[in-house]
Amino acid sequence: MRPMDHSKLKCCLFSLLLLTVSSSGTLSNAAITTIQPLSNTASVVQPSNTANSGQPSNTATSSSAATPSCTTRRCLASMLIAKEALSQPQSRRCISIIRVPLIVYETLSVDTKNLRFESRLEVPLSWEDPDLSWDTSVYHHDMVVLPVSKIWTPDLHVTNGVQTTMKHGNKDLLVHSNGTVEHMVIMNTVVGCEVNLYNYPFASDFCAIALNVWAISGCGMFLTFGNVSKTSANRGDWLTEAVELNAKGGRDDRNYLWVSLKMRPENPFLSLVLPSILIILADVVSFALPLGESKRIPFKVKLVLSFIMFLNILKDLLPGGGQCSPIIRKHFCFCLVILVLSxxxxxxxxRLAKCGTLWPCSRSKSKDSPLKDTDNEEESRPDITVIKLKASEEEKNSPLLKVVKFLNKMAAQDQKKVRHHRFANKVDLICFCIYLTILIVYTAVILYFSFGSRCEIDHLEFWH
Structure with missing residues (x-):
């Protein structure tokens, strides 16, 4: 006989066991589960009470569904990031309210040459995004930190800004369970502002920073502001006295910061105004120098050249024009004209004190020579006989007569120079009195226009 296969033997034994169980009906479930692994082809035998065991399995399933699949804060953040909330929150009114509880302002610099000033703004933002909310009874966390690059953030812009850069204050933002998002941005903006320099260096003025968001046809964003504060840092010659928040015409889309600026007058006064006053005083005192010694003219030329140097410095500091041109520019022009005229x-x-005439000296000598020739001709007109009779006597006294004539001629020239010099001194005194009177009147006028008059500029004309 052929040997019996082992698998067939196992099947026969298992069939015999089943027959025994069916006859007795007392085999336990534990025994079945113990015997089941003996065959790879046998089917799983279910117990007779499967209907009763189904109810607890449903209870277990519902309890597992009520328990969140992730309980950590990182897992919750990953779930919110997976929503890809990269667009503006869509509300029924098609707008999003962006709250700005506080703005921290700082003036960085004021460019009086190009009429611009640079400032720095720290702007905390808060808005609602329902898609980022969760149930705290399921996820036991009140807030979570998300990366800025994965969540939509509002974009602010400066309407009258020449150059504006906005960067995030942090790479992350804070999200609350009710969908409130908190974030902060830092803005550096250069604003074109025609600063009123009419009373320079005693200038003070206001400049506007129009801070707004995107909105069109009733959709977009709207800003609601809180308080505004300024840092105590003041750089350069300008001080930031106050910063206020206003809205042009009460409109929500025309919000601006009203920055009050005032100039420190010490530096420009000591470097520009005071030297101009001292140069004019030196020119007034220079009238005491004598005319004939040729010391006054070189001194006045030096004063004019030094004043031109200060005028070039002023040109590099102040703009070339504008609605309110600085009055100090007119002051420097007037002083330069006065110095040149002096x-x-x-x-x-x-020239008058030396030659007695305004004509050049060579031309005046040529005019005097014909007179001398006519005098010689008139002296030669007497009778030749009289000259011959006295010739012998004059030959004896000719050296003495020459000396006398030379001395008389020198005395006449000295008297003539004295008369010319006296006349020039009288004219110089009259010019000095006129010069001094003009300076006194000009001082009164310039003080009135510097402190008694003002020039107004519309700093919100960019909205017109």
Whole structure:
């Protein structure tokens, strides 16, 4: 006989066992589960009370569904990131209210040459996004931190800004369970502002920073502001006195910061105004220098050149034009004209004191020479006989007569120079009195316009 296969033997034994169980009906479930692994082809035998065991299994399933699949804060953050909330929250009114509880302002610099000023703003933001909310009874966390790059954030812009850069204050933002998002941005903006420099260096003015968001046809964003504070840091010659928040015409889409600026007058006064005053005083005192010694003219030329140097410095500091041109520019132009006229007056009077005429010296000598020739001709007209009779006597006294004539001629020239010099000094005194009177009147006028008058500028004309 052929040997019996082992698998067939196992099947026969298992069939015999089943027959025994069916006859007795007392085999336990534990025995079945113990015997089941003996065959790979046998089916799983269910117990007779499967209907009763189904109810507890449903209870277990519902309890597992009520328990969240993730309980950690990182897992919750991953779930919120997976929503990809990269667009503006869509509300029924098609708008999002962006709350700005506090703005921290700081003036960085004021460019009086190009009429611009740079400032720095720290702006905390808060808004609602229902898609980022969760049930705290399921996820036991009140807030979670999410990366900025994965969540939508509002974009602010400056309407009158020449150059504006906005960066996030942090790479993360805070999200509350009710969908409130908190974030902060830092803005550096350069604003074109025609600063009123009419009373420079005693200037003070206001400048506007129009801070707004995108909105069109009733959709977009709207800002609601809280308080505004400024840092105590003041750089350069300008001080930030106050910062206020206003809205042009009561409109929500025309919000601006009203920045009050005031200039420190010490530095420009000591470097520009005071030197101009001292140069004019030196020019007034220079009238005491004598005309004939040629010391006054070189001194006045030096004063004019030094004043031109200060005028070039002023040109690099102040703008070339504008609605309210600085009055100090007119002051420097007037002082330069006065100095040049004073120098020309000294040149003319020096010429008058030396030659007694305004014509060049070579031309005046040529005019005097014909007179001398006519005098010689008139002296030669007497009778030749009289000259011959006295010739012998004059030959004896000719050296003495020459000396006397030379001395008389020198005395006449000295008297003539004295008369010219006296006349030039009288004219110089009259010019000095006129010069001093003009300066006194000009001082009163410039003080009135510097402190008694103002020039107004519309700083919100960019909205017109």
């Amino acid at each position: 120098m020309l007056q000294s040149m003319v009077l020096t």
